[in-house]
Structure formats: C-alpha cells, structure tokens
Amino acid sequence: MSDRSELAAAVLAGDRAALARAITVIERRASGCRELVGTLHRQGSDVPVVGITGSPGAGKSTIVAELARHHRTNDETIGVIGIDPSSPVSGGAILGDRIRLGSIMRDPGIFYRSMSTGGALGGLAPAVPDVVTAFEAAGMDHVFIETVGAGQSEIDVVGVADTVAIVLQPGTGDDVQLLKAGILEIGDLFVVNKMDRPEADLTVAQLQEAIELNDHDGWTPSIVETTATTGDGIGDLIAAIANHHAQLQTCDRFEHRRRRRYRNDVKRLVRLAFERRLDDTLADEQAGELARRIQRRELDVHSAATTVADDVFPPERETGGHNEGHGSCSH
C-alpha cells in the first residue's frame, strides 16, 4: 500500500490526525494528492454541506461557532472551512476568526480549517471542494463553509454547498445591497443576526418583502432571527437548515445540487489544467514572437489563438512540474 492509500484509509477510519495531514496534502497540492482525493471520494459518503455567507462582520463566525456548539451537544462532529478573503500577506482575518471561535477550536469533535482565497480574483480557495471531500470521507456529520460576501466567494460557495444561508445584520443597508448584487437569489435561507439591535425588526420586514419579490425556484426561503452572541435563535437555524435539507431530499433536488457541484468542479479543474498548459506552451518568448507576427500583420489574433489552443490541447502532453499555487492536484 502506498503512503497515500494508508493515509486515505486512516482518514476513512476517522483518524483526526490523518485528516489534518490529508488536508495539508490537499492544500499544498502535494504529490499523491490526486490519488488521495480519488480514494476519499470513492469511499466517502454524502454529508450536508452548508455555506454561510453575508457581509463582513454580520456575525457569521459567531453563528458557525454556535451551530457547532449545538451540534456537539448531540455528539455530532463538525468540519468547518473559513474562507479568508484577505491577501495571503495580511492574514489578519484568519487570526481574528481563530480568536472568536475560541474554545470550540480545542474540541476534538470540531475540525476547523481556514483558507485564503489566495488571489485578487476572490472566489473560493481552490482546495475547498477537495477539503469538503476529506470531511465527508472522515465521516463528519456536518460541514460548514464560511465565506465573506464581499466578492466572488459567496457566489462560488453555491457551487459546493447544498444549503446556502445568507447572514444580514440590521441597520447597514444590507438588504438594498443584496438586491443590487443579485445575492438574494442564491439564498436558501436568510438569517437576520444581531436581533438585539433596535433596527432588527425593520430589517426582517424589508427582507421579507425582498424575498417575496424574488423567484426562488419554487422554494420559499425562510428568515431566521438570531442573536448569535447569546445563542438565541440558533436552534431555529438548525431546524431551518434541516428543513431545507429534507426538502432537497424530496424531488431529487439533492442529487441535482450534488451533480451541479461535481460538474462545476470538473470544469474548474479542466480550466486550471488548460491554463497551466497554456502558460507552458505560450512562454514569454513564444508569446512575444506571436505578438510580433501579429503586429507585422503576418498573422491575426484569431488564427494565432486557434493555433495555440490546438497546441495546448493534446491530452498526453507533459505539463511541466510547477503545481504549487494551482488548483489541481499533482500526480
């Protein structure tokens, strides 16, 4: 048995230290990552994946911590991925979240991992879908992904999560922003947090109106009112998530979401592989030469693109060794 299949077996057996090692392999895209994720996926099973998104400071981390605490009282295990939108240089938000999550970080039934989006383009950290696979293989009862709704990541989380909960806080004009950004459509349920604030009821009313105006594909998203700092409403949120999950189970919607997740992920990986090969094929020198020929009007951009694409696509072509920083696993 190879090292990676031993590691996979240990993850599948519920070994936490092995899970931590596997996630490190996945994040670093280290050698054997592809084999590892493949085994974990084939032998893993479906676990409800909940995306928690919303504006900065709305209380997402506090809510996730409370959800985790609630599930722990039933002895259920939880995997949490916190997406840090900040640049890899600052790392400030990661530290902030660590401090806020406090004691649950030391609970062996809770596995928390924060990841940077690692790029100006935003979106999810590239390793997120594979880490979800690892959590599923490790037999976690629940998986939560926290993303900040400040860019692409709250849209991308839809591609991974079965249920998307959008967290708003009163008195920040969130509702209007949501409508503008088109975020309203992606919510399976909404949480108005900080209900201890005076403007909270107004936010709930505005949100209710906005939801009614929107088409949610036959599903009416519920609004859950929470005060995460006291734990008020967290039980309702758990019930709302379970209710959405149960609804997905009827009429094949769960399978539909899962297929969407896998389809997205395959496309993402193909895109990355293509880009990597493109970088190798179109090294600076060659790109310069092409550009010169186009400039001399010996070639046009469309013909050049077709030639390069044909060059990039041969499936068995060697792609060179630099995997670091790319989204796909190496062999």
Ligand SMILES: Nc1nc2c(ncn2[C@@H]2O[C@H](COP(=O)(O)OP(=O)(O)OP(=O)(O)O)[C@@H](O)[C@H]2O)c(=O)[nH]1
């Ligand atoms: N008054 C009040 N404050 C809250 C509540 N929930 C969270 N907070 C506070 O709001 C601040 C932000 O909470 P977080 O849980 O870190 O919010 P977040 O959405 O994870 O923030 P980012 O990840 O930085 O976007 C903290 O100071 C919390 O203590 C609440 O229900 N009421």
Ligand SMILES: [Mg+2]
């Ligand atoms: Mg947070």
